[in-house]
Amino acid sequence: MRIVIALGGNALLQRGETPSAEAQRRNARAAARAIADVANEHEVVVTHGNGPQVGLLASQAEADSIHWPLDVVGAESHGMIGYILAQELHNALGHDRIASLLTQTEVDPDDPAFSCPEKFIGPVWDESRARALAEERGWDIARDGDGDGDGWRRVVASPEPRKVLGVEAVRALVDGGSLAICAGGGGVPVARDDEGRLYGIEAVVDKDLTAARLALELGADWLLMLTDVDGVYWNWGEPDATRLKALLVSAVDPASFPAGSMGPKMEAARRVADQGARAGIGALEDATAIIAGQAGTRILPVGAG
Numbered sequence: 001m002r003i004v005i006a007l008g009g010n011a012l013l014q015r016g017e018t019p020s021a022e023a024q025r026r027n028a029r030a031a032a033r034a035i036a037d038v039a040n041e042h043e044v045v046v047t048h049g050n051g052p053q054v055g056l057l058a059s060q061a062e063a064d065s066i067h068w069p070l071d072v073v074g075a076e077s078h079g080m081i082g083y084i085l086a087q088e089l090h091n092a093l094g095h096d097r098i099a100s101l102l103t104q105t106e107v108d109p110d111d112p113a114f115s116c117p118e119k120f121i122g123p124v125w126d127e128s129r130a131r132a133l134a135e136e137r138g139w140d141i142a143r144d145g146d147g148d149g150d151g152w153r154r155v156v157a158s159p160e161p162r163k164v165l166g167v168e169a170v171r172a173l174v175d176g177g178s179l180a181i182c183a184g185g186g187g188v189p190v191a192r193d194d195e196g197r198l199y200g201i202e203a204v205v206d207k208d209l210t211a212a213r214l215a216l217e218l219g220a221d222w223l224l225m226l227t228d229v230d231g232v233y234w235n236w237g238e239p240d241a242t243r244l245k246a247l248l249v250s251a252v253d254p255a256s257f258p259a260g261s262m263g264p265k266m267e268a269a270r271r272v273a274d275q276g277a278r279a280g281i282g283a284l285e286d287a288t289a290i291i292a293g294q295a296g297t298r299i300l301p302v303g304a305g
Contacts, residue, residue, distance in 0.1 A: 001221040002174065003038060005287070006211035006268075007031055007048040008227035012081060024084055032088035034226070034287045035179075039093060041288075043174050045218060046085065047211045050077040050185030067137065070121070070156060071188050071200030078102055078184040085181055097178040104165040104198065105187025105205050105213075111159035119158040119204045120144055124151035157203045161186065161210045165198075167217045174218070186210040212268035216275055222291065223272045225265050226284045232262055232297040246298045249273035269299035276301045 012024040012031070038044055057073050068076075082100030089098050117140045124144060125133065130152035134141045142155045164170075164183055173180045186205030190198045208225060215223040231243040236258075254267035262281075269279035282289075282296020290296035 002043040002045075002218060003222040003224055003291075004045045004047065004211055004215040004218065004220045005035055005038065006208060006223065006225045007046065007284070008225070012048075012084065014228070024081075025088070028081075028084045028088045029091075031226075031284060032085065032092040034284050035089060036092035037288050038224070038291070039089075039179055044179050045170060045174060045214065045220070046089075046179065046181045047183040047207065047214060048081055048085065048181070048185070049207050050074065050081060069200055070202045070204070071190070074185055074204070075102055075188045078188065081184055082181050089179060089181075093179070097176075098181070099173050099178055100181040101166060101170065103170075103182040103184070103187045104190045105161045105183065105210055106163040106165055106198075107159040107189050107191055107201065107203060107205060108162055109191040109201060111157065113157040113159040114203070117155040117157045118142075119156050120153045121156055121204060122154050124153050126150070127152050130154075158206055159189070159203055161205050161213045164210065164214050164217055165190070167214065170214075171218055183207075183210050183214050206264050208264045208268040209271075212271040215272050215277060220272070221277055223268065223277065223279045224287060224290060225268065225279070225281045226287060227265070227281065228283070230283045230286065230296065232257070232266065232281050236262070244297045246293070246300060248300055248302055248304070250302055252299055266299075273299045273301045278304065 012027045013019055014027065017023050035044065035046060057076055079102060086098050086100040090096055130141045133139060139154045141152050144151045144153045164187060170180045170182050186207040187210050189201050189203040189205050191201045192198055212223060233241045233243050235241045249270055252266055252270045254263050254270060257263040257266050265281050269281065272279050279299040280290040280296050286295035
């Protein structure tokens with residue numbers, strides 16, 4: 001089978017963990033072992049989150065007063081993560097048929113998301129500092145509802161992924177027996193001008209929706225979204241919370257789940273299952289068990305057994 005594995009941002013940095021090179025390497029090693037269990041039996045394409053890494057790089061740039069465009073910072077994070085994952089996958093699999101690609105994702109510059117930026121990125125500031133930066137750099141900012149609610153952060157648009165560029169190169173690698181790492185962090189967002197030329201755009205594409213687009217364009221049998229919870233829960237956080245073991249796509253309502261966490265994953269699962277593939281959501285260490293129906297949550301196309 002052909003399987004797209006989407007690693008959550010926690011694959012390289014756990015929640016609350018110091019963002020050191022050593023921590024990222026240790027977590028990448030664990031991720032590589034889980035991926036290798038799948039890749040030993042199936043064709044695999046890996047994509048990944050980059051939220052913590054973008055925040056780290058943005059903080060460093062702020063400290064150095066170097067104001068790189070967001071698309072360049074995203075590309076920088078993809079290179080860092082791709083390098084570490086490729087090396088650890090080489091060690092886990094024992095071969096060098098592994099390629100890490102810097103992937104662009106085309107978006108519509110007129111996407112409605114650009115008129116309502118909501119995706120938090122980068123460090124947290126007090127209100128006065130955030131407003132000064134917004135004035136200086138033309139940013140949109142908003143109060144971050146996490147934590148004590150006193151912090152302010154930059155917000156950017158999260159437009160729909162229209163096309164994953166370079167997908168034919170990815171297909172050629174997988175057809176030739178290689179494992180491809182691509183579309184990290186949703187891919188570097190780009191748009192086209194009136195003459196069809198590409199340019200970088202200030203946005204963050206949702207990584208799970210890009211993973212779904214990638215799976216569809218590659219004709220994958222599975223989209224496997226691996227995160228830091230063991231599945232999708234109904235009434236998450238409540239005493240009667242129940243893990244959903246399997247759902248037909250006709251029963252999936254992404255709006256019933258938190259927009260900032262499980263909602264996009266359920267929407268990505270719905271999109272691939274609508275087209276006849278299968279989706280799974282669960283813990284990194286349960287990758288093979290999710291495919292076997294022994295762990296996690298599976299979203300199945302109508303008519304699936």
